[in-house]
Amino acid sequence: MERQIINKKKRVFSVEPNKIPPSEVFTRKYTSHLVPALKKLNMNKNSSQVNQLTVKHEVDMALALSAQEFAWSRFLLQKLSSSNNPTTATSSSSNGIRIQERSGKEGGGDEDGEIEEKLRELQKLLPGGEEMNVEEMLSEIGTYIKCLELQTIALKSMVQDTT
Amino acid sequence: MGGESNNEGEMGLNHGHDPSMPLYAKADPYFSSSDWDPVVNGGGFSSSPYPSVVMDNPGMSCFTHYQSGSGYPDMPASLLPFGDCGGGQFLGSEKNGESVGRLMRAGESHDQVSDDGVSPTRKRRQAEAESQRNKKAVEEFQEDPQRGSDQSQKRQKDGQSKETMNKESSQSEEAPKENYIHMRARRGQATNSHSLAERVRREKISERMRLLQELVPGCNKITGKAVMLDEIINYVQSLQQQVEFLSMKLATVNPEINIDMDRIIAKDLLQSRDRNTPTLGLNPFSGFQGTIPNISTTTNPQYNSLPQTALESELQSLYQMGFVSNPSTMSSFSPNNGRLKPEL
Secondary structure: OHHHHHHHHHOOOOOOOOOOOHHHHHHHHHHHHHHHHHHHHHHHHOOOOOOHHHHHHHHHHHHHHHOOOOHHHHHHHHHHHHOOOOOHHHHHHHHHHHOOHHHHOOOOOHHHHHHHHHHHHHHHHOOOHHHOOHHHHHHHHHHHHHHHHHHHHHHHHHHHHHO | OHHHHHHHHHHHHHHHOOOOOOOOHHHHHHOOOOOHHHHHHHHHOOOOOOOOOOOOHHHHHHHHHHHHHHOOOHHHHHHHHHHHHHHHHHHHOOOHHHHHHHHHHHHHHHHHHOOOOOOOOOOOOOHHHHOOOOOOOEEOOOOOHHHHHHHHHHHHHHHOOOHHHHHHHHHHHHOOOOOOOOEEOOOOOOOOHHHHHHHHHHHHHHHHHHHHHHHOOOOOOOOOHHHHHHHHHHHHHHHHHHHHHHHHHHHHOHHHOOOOHHHHHHHHHHHHHHOOOOOOOOOOOOOOOOOOOOOOOOOOOOOOOOOOOHHHHHHHHHHOOOOOOOHHHOOOOOOOOOOOOOOO
8 A cells, every 4th residue: 555655656747737736746756756765865874874965965866856857957967976975965055155256357348247257156056057058047047946945845844844 | 942032032022012921921831830920020020110121132142042051941940030039129019928938839830840950050141231221130140050959859858748847948949949040130239240149149138037037036126137146146045055954954853754745735835825926935934834734744645636726826937937927826725635646
């Protein structure tokens, strides 16, 4: 019975695909990826010493897997699978530092230069953003923001449930 | 092909006599969607605020070149950018969502047509000949179609999975599928091909930024690209930091994971209910209320069929971006009977 539940949990396509709101689909996918992964982590580690970085890795992986319609998720998957040792966890925290680097570079066309810089910064935030052109990146940022929001909600409720 | 080019030439020359006849009417057989006509006509000829297109011989010869180079399948593709230019430039005259929707449909229909017609990348300039005229000039640019067709294929497969996720495919199909951008130089502005390309690009960027403005909370009042970009950057950073923080927290409480799918979804819905406006604001700690009607905390996750009302607005506004969210369709949750019916 439980296996049926788990199997059904994974299937997120319905007969009428338009009826299910995409954010719900994403959330389902996300939790269905993340929860088993965390449980597995739990069982493997066999103690309460679950590594923070591996959890982050799983979190990112779940995000990438649940949003495969978007380009940034492919890049994220690449990043995660290539660097399978959990060194990627620090990337998001160091982003804040990296932002300040380029603020001194302004040539002619001041305002335009500023905007270009900011676009470049934005590109750095998005996984794979540097390989896209600007217009594409801007649309991808929108979906990325949305998925990040949903992810935060899901994570929050997970954390809240267990405390 | 010679006959075809002759026809084009005639139409080009006859523009003065027959302004109502669209230049691309000849290509109608290649177009399955008739939605293009308003865009093309509105952009090209009489009914728009812009004066009619002046196409002279160099323009005609360009058509000839174009056809001889790549064959018919490319012809419809060439008309796409005109529409896109219409979307970019004539946004004042029509709604954003409409133009995007039109482009999306036509783009989808084109994917089958222009799949095999990959023409080599080349840039064309009519700047010299047309800049002699003091009126508007039409220029043609050709972007990289190979990368475009690849992306468009990928995106079409992905975009077909869910209709409401068409925002991404529609907006990304605009850029890749253009083999030509038919730009119209505004009066008094430089008709240099570079600056026109630059302007097209900028308009696309500002269009996207407008959509992003609706997505990031608290950005309605901001005008100006730089500030807006700052806001977006900050928002993305804060979201990422939140995720990191939460995952750290999750790591510490990991052993007792007790996930309630319905609760997560319900909280999701609650959050979206809070954002009852076109701007979706994420209020991290305000969405959790105790009045969730279907809480069942058991060890094995239970699923129930959820009402599909509130979230439609939320992600529709994401994926279609040009559409205003629909706050009026929120209804109360259906009671939880603990059965497993997420989808049927």
